[in-house]
Amino acid sequence: MSDDQGKAHWAQTRRLMAVMLALWALFSFVIHLPVARLNEIVLLGFPLGYWLAAQGSLIAFVVLLFWFANRQDQIDRAHGFAEDD
Amino acid sequence: MAFKNDGGFINNLGKIYGIYTVGFLAVVLLVGLLEYLGVPNIVLGYIFIAFTVAVYAFIGIVARTSQVSEYYVAGRKVPAVYNGMATGADWMSAASFVGMAGTLYALGYDGLAFILGWTGGFLLMAVLLAPYLRKFGAYTVPDFLAARYGGTLARLFGVIVLMSCSFTYLVAQVYGTGLIASRFLGIPFDIAVYAALAGILVCSMLGGMRAVTWTQVAQYIVLIVAYLVPVVILSTQKYGVPLPQLMYGQALSDIAAREQQMLQQGLATTADLRSYLTPFLSYDRVNFFALILCLMVGTASLPHILMRYFTTPSVRDARKSVAWSLLFIFILYVTAPSYAAFAKLEVYTNVIGQSLDHLPGWITTYSNLDLVKIHGLSLHGLAGAITAARDAILLGAKDWAAVAPALQAKGLGDALAAWDQMADPLKQWLFTTIAQTPAVTAPDLFQQAIHLAAQQAGDTSGLITNRALTLDHDAIVLATPEIAGMPYVIAGLVAAGGLAAALSTADGLLLAIANALSHDIYYKMVDPQAPTARRLIVSRAFLVVVAILAAFVASTHPGDILAMVSWAFSLAAAGLFPALVMGVWWKRANKWGAVAAMAVGFLVTLYYLFGTRYYAVGFYEVWSGLSGASPADIEKYQSLKAAYEGAAAELKPAAWAALDAHAQTIANWFGIKNISSALFGLPLGFLTLVVVSLATRRPSPAMADFIDDVRRPRGKELMEGGRLLRDPR
Numbered sequence: 044m045s046d047d048q049g050k051a052h053w054a055q056t057r058r059l060m061a062v063m064l065a066l067w068a069l070f071s072f073v074i075h076l077p078v079a080r081l082n083e084i085v086l087l088g089f090p091l092g093y094w095l096a097a098q099g100s101l102i103a104f105v106v107l108l109f110w111f112a113n114r115q116d117q118i119d120r121a122h123g124f125a126e127d128d
Numbered sequence: 129m130a131f132k133n134d135g136g137f138i139n140n141l142g143k144i145y146g147i148y149t150v151g152f153l154a155v156v157l158l159v160g161l162l163e164y165l166g167v168p169n170i171v172l173g174y175i176f177i178a179f180t181v182a183v184y185a186f187i188g189i190v191a192r193t194s195q196v197s198e199y200y201v202a203g204r205k206v207p208a209v210y211n212g213m214a215t216g217a218d219w220m221s222a223a224s225f226v227g228m229a230g231t232l233y234a235l236g237y238d239g240l241a242f243i244l245g246w247t248g249g250f251l252l253m254a255v256l257l258a259p260y261l262r263k264f265g266a267y268t269v270p271d272f273l274a275a276r277y278g279g280t281l282a283r284l285f286g287v288i289v290l291m292s293c294s295f296t297y298l299v300a301q302v303y304g305t306g307l308i309a310s311r312f313l314g315i316p317f318d319i320a321v322y323a324a325l326a327g328i329l330v331c332s333m334l335g336g337m338r339a340v341t342w343t344q345v346a347q348y349i350v351l352i353v354a355y356l357v358p359v360v361i362l363s364t365q366k367y368g369v370p371l372p373q374l375m376y377g378q379a380l381s382d383i384a385a386r387e388q389q390m391l392q393q394g395l396a397t398t399a400d401l402r403s404y405l406t407p408f409l410s411y412d413r414v415n416f417f418a419l420i421l422c423l424m425v426g427t428a429s430l431p432h433i434l435m436r437y438f439t440t441p442s443v444r445d446a447r448k449s450v451a452w453s454l455l456f457i458f459i460l461y462v463t464a465p466s467y468a469a470f471a472k473l474e475v476y477t478n479v480i481g482q483s484l485d486h487l488p489g490w491i492t493t494y495s496n497l498d499l500v501k502i503h504g505l506s507l508h509g510l511a512g513a514i515t516a517a518r519d520a521i522l523l524g525a526k527d528w529a530a531v532a533p534a535l536q537a538k539g540l541g542d543a544l545a546a547w548d549q550m551a552d553p554l555k556q557w558l559f560t561t562i563a564q565t566p567a568v569t570a571p572d573l574f575q576q577a578i579h580l581a582a583q584q585a586g587d588t589s590g591l592i593t594n595r596a597l598t599l600d601h602d603a604i605v606l607a608t609p610e611i612a613g614m615p616y617v618i619a620g621l622v623a624a625g626g627l628a629a630a631l632s633t634a635d636g637l638l639l640a641i642a643n644a645l646s647h648d649i650y651y652k653m654v655d656p657q658a659p660t661a662r663r664l665i666v667s668r669a670f671l672v673v674v675a676i677l678a679a680f681v682a683s684t685h686p687g688d689i690l691a692m693v694s695w696a697f698s699l700a701a702a703g704l705f706p707a708l709v710m711g712v713w714w715k716r717a718n719k720w721g722a723v724a725a726m727a728v729g730f731l732v733t734l735y736y737l738f739g740t741r742y743y744a745v746g747f748y749e750v751w752s753g754l755s756g757a758s759p760a761d762i763e764k765y766q767s768l769k770a771a772y773e774g775a776a777a778e779l780k781p782a783a784w785a786a787l788d789a790h791a792q793t794i795a796n797w798f799g800i801k802n803i804s805s806a807l808f809g810l811p812l813g814f815l816t817l818v819v820v821s822l823a824t825r826r827p828s829p830a831m832a833d834f835i836d837d838v839r840r841p842r843g844k845e846l847m848e849g850g851r852l853l854r855d856p857r
Contacts (some may be wrong), residue, residue: 053839060713063255071248071424072417073213078237078407088377090405097372099466101247105458108451114258116407116444124840126442 059118063111065107070107115117141210148183149349155179156353156552160228162618163242166498173312176620177627180350184343184631185330186791187564191342192334196660196849199336199667200267200643202439206341211445212452214344217351217437217632218245219427221297222304223693225351225629229608230601235346236404243461245423245697247454249606252428254450258437260712262446262837265845266438268640269431269704270648275834275852276711279724280653285726287644289703290431292730293696294637295678300693301634301673302328302682311497311606312623320685324631325679332635333668340635341439347628348456354625355460355467358609358618362470365612374464377716379473380405386476395481404472411801418804426697429704432633432640443841471608475597479611482592484578490610492571499603503581503596504549510577511570512546513555517562519543528552551584638678642670647850663850694803695737702729702809706817712839714821715832721821729813736797736805744791745769756799758786765790768826831856 074095081092089097119125137144159172193199206214232239236582268273270286305324310317331343363372366379383404390396400408427433431650436453437446480490482503494500498508520531523538535544550558561568579590587593599607606626609618646667651658658666671800706725710717739747748755748765757765768790771781800807834856837846846853 046560049836049840054813056839060255063251067248067251067255071244071420075244081405082405086377087374088379088381089523090380092407093237093380093574095343096237096359096379098462100244101458101462104247104251105451105455108251108454109448111254112444112447112451115447119444119841124842126444126841 048122048124052118052124053119055122056115058112063107066103066107070103074100085090138205138207141207145210145345145349149353151760152180152350152353156617156621159620160615163615163617169620170314172616172620173314173623176624177309179310180624180628181631183329183346184327187343187346188331188335188339189332191339193336193338194661194664196663198338199664200438200647200850201435202336202338202341204439205441206439206447208440208445209452210345211341211436211440211449212454212456213348214341215433215449215453216456216460217344217348217628218419218436218636219433219453219633220351220460220629221367221633222301222626222630224306224460224464225355226304226308226626227601228464228603228605229467229471230599232465233472233599233604234601235410236402237407238409238416240465241411241416242423243419245463246427247457248420248426249427250450250454250457252424253434254447256709257428257434257712258450258840259446260361261434261441261708262437262440263841263845264838265847266848267435267847268643268647269434269708270644271652271850272711272724273707274648274652275847275856277691277707277717277719278856279719281723282719282726283648283652283857285723285730288729289699289726290644291641292734293430293699293703294432294641296692296705297696298634298637298641298664298678299672299681299686301630301637302678303686304630305634305694306682307497307602308606308623308626312620317685321679321683324511324634325675327627327631328638329672329675330530331631332639333671336664336667337435337439337639340639341436342424343635344632347632350628351632352456352459353624354621354628355463355605357621358469358612358614359463361614361618362474362608362612363466366470366473372466373462373469374453376469379466379469383469383473383476386473388478390476390594392714393481394589395591400595404469412444412799414426414799415801415804417802418807422698422701422804422806422810425705425806426699428834429700429708429804430696431644431700431704432636436570436636437642452726454654460602467605467608471604471611474608474611475599479597479790480592480594483577484590484592484596486593487578488611489605492574493610494600494603494607495574496706499600499607501598502592503585503587504598505577505581506626507570507574509546509549509573512543513550513558513564514568514570514573516540516543516547516557517559518566520547520567521559521563521566525559528556531555531559551581554580554583604609622693633679638675642667645670651850695805698733698737698804698806698809699730701806702733702813705810707814710814710817710821712835715835715838716821716826717817718821718827719826720824721817721819724820725813725817727811728816732812733805733809737802740792740795740802740805744788744795748791748795751795751797756796757794761790761794765794828856830854 078092081095082090084091116125159175163172197203228242231242244464259481261272261544262365264272270283273286274283274821302321306321308315309315309320309324313320332340332397359372364370365373367375369375387401387403391398391401411419438447440446440449491500492507497508498506500506517531519540520534523534525531525534531547532544535547554577561573582596587596606622609622646663650666651663703726706729707722768787772787797808834846837843
């Protein structure tokens with residue numbers, strides 16, 4: 044486990060972290076900003092702005108977390124820092 | 129016993145909890161059958177609660193342990209999925225189960241801030257904290273702070289923040305448990321609270337984290353079944369499809385249509401009707417997003433949740449486990465808005481517009497618990513006022529105006545408060561009635577009292593109008609089965625679910641507090657040589673003491689404490705988040721930076737919370753330049769202040785109350801509400817950490833290696849049995 048591996052591992056981990064935080068901010072805040080406009084679109088009775096806050100963002104959070112767990116594991120394995128199975 | 133051989137138990141988890149779930153459903157059907165056969169409701173309530181609590185107690189007892197690592201972190205062998213379920217139960221409190229749908233019911237779109245805030249935080253936790261703390265191998269959150277930031281001071285600050293955010297939270301859970309037990313078992317609240325205490329202790333005392341983990345899994349199953357069943361039935365009844373999460377779109381449209389209809393029929397006015405789907409009516413845009421941020425960051429820093437991820441077998445499992453937790457939490461949170469929408473539609477169509485003379489039965493039931501009011505009047509409140517008047521007559525009060533002074537002279541504060549809730553004409557009428565027929569009871573008078581109260585409010589329609597009806601947030605989930613006319617077995621099921629939610633969270637919190645006291649304070653600071661047996665005895669003793677203290681506080685009906693629960697998130701966010709996150713992500717962060725950041729974040733937040741709530745006038749005087757008050761608000765403040773200053777001595781208290789109430793609405797920085805106060809403490813905490821760290825000495829190279837180890841899943845934990853394997857200082 045050379046120090047270079049360690050640096051590369053952490054650089055990739057940091058990049059993944061930044062991507063996750065950006066997506067987190069997107070689904071927590073950004074997509075809810077134009078809620079009034081989005082509410083004009085109605086699907087199955089749901090005004091879209093309401094639906095995004097009640098369900099859409101939540102679904103995104105769950106999917107993102109499973110994706111993240113996998114992705115980080117790949118990074119750990121690629122650099123030899125994963126735990127033995 | 130399965131627990132004696134953990135390997136067998138862990139390998140058969142699916143089977144064991146599968147059988148348990150089937151058994152639970154069988155009990156639900158059995159109770160339904162008993163109800164059909166005419167067994168009284170109160171007996172059904174007892175069967176439900178006794179069965180579920182007995183199961184929790186059984187698990188709590190067979191999972192007992194005398195090993196430190198089992199006691200503190202369940203031996204670190206809880207599979208990701210099951211830890212996810214346990215975390216779900218740990219996380220979803222009485223407030224989520226009982227209160228969330230009610231909040232959405234009351235606030236409409238704006239209530240979704242809680243749904244978003246209480247789910248998105250898990251992203252922060254998984255990405256920034258949980259896997260790293262798991263790799264470190266601590267028993268408690270302060271353990272990590274102490275190791276990373278060299279010593280006792282950081283640990284002590286961590287414990288202080290942990291205690292401040294966990295204890296009020298715990299009291300609220302005990303309170304919720306007492307409320308549900310008293311409603312469904314028909315025992316007085318003060319006794320129910322101590323009964324709840326027994327239910328909480330039996331799960332945690334003997335087996336610590338191990339017992340709590342496996343009871344929480346059982347509690348998750350009960351609470352999720354109980355949450356879904358009524359609303360699935362509602363959805364099927366109304367729209368023929370048992371998928372409430374999809375079908376409530378239709379309900380939302382129907383609500384909007386019914387709102388217009390109520391306005392046209394004069395059942396509601398634009399002043400009292402808050403459109404359900406229009407955003408930013410309760411919170412303005414800034415406060416809505418500030419609240420989401422504070423709840424999210426708070427979620428990610430709550431010690432009793434973080435410590436659940438110490439129990440997974442590996443770092444990889446810790447990450448997966450956060451994802452599973454969120455999935456299990458998602459199931460409830462995505463359903464809560466449908467609960468609220470169905471309840472709203474039901475109340476709008478089947479309650480509003482009915483005659484005041486034909487109140488539905490559930491209104492009487494919940495009015496008795498003070499959860500439903502008609503024109504500000506509940507059966508509970510009326511009963512209190514009747515007792516007060518009777519006492520005053522015994523004390524020699526000759527007319528209605530003499531009641532309050534008579535009660536005051538005897539120091540009967542509670543009675544006085546109950547009496548003063550009534551408007552004057554009601555007091556007058558009540559006094560005359562009781563003077564003539566002293567034996568009269570609240571149900572006899574309720575009908576008449578309501579009509580009087582309606583007249584008093586200028587509502588002569590004789591109907592239940594929109595503004596007449598006040599539903600407490602807690603009533604929505606508990607009462608929906610009855611509102612929709614479902615059999616009592618469903619109401620009992622919901623009660624069992626609410627109890628499971630409150631008990632599981634209470635256990636997690638209790639363990640977090642007791643572990644901080646026994647491990648961080650006693651073992652790490654007072655007696656580092658303590659043998660294992662003594663550490664466990666001390667921990668159990670703290671468990672009992674903290675639980676009794678919480679039950680005692682809950683039994684005093686502490687209204688303020690319940691309101692303070694929402695503070696926990698801001699305190700955890702501002703007090704812990706910067707130090708924890710930077711501890712992993714910034715090698716340059718050092719002891720002084722972290723200690724200063726915890727102090728600044730925590731104190732600024734505490735100052736804002738207390739200042740804006742309890743010292744609003746003083747807070748506004750100091751910070752009027754930063755207040756978000758409008759010119760009209762400022763003018764009103766000035767006139768109220770002048771009125772207070774000019775008031776005669778005996779009128780001062782009333783004038784002060786008016787001034788203080790108004791000041792609370794304008795005592796703020798930039799209009800940010802009290803509940804989102806971490807919005808200031810959090811960035812200040814980060815700033816302090818960076819500035820102070822850079823101004824003081826760089827951490828040692830050993831510390832840099834230590835952090836590298838925390839960042840890499842491979843290799844051993846850095847702590848074992850609660851002791852650091854190598855000190856990085």
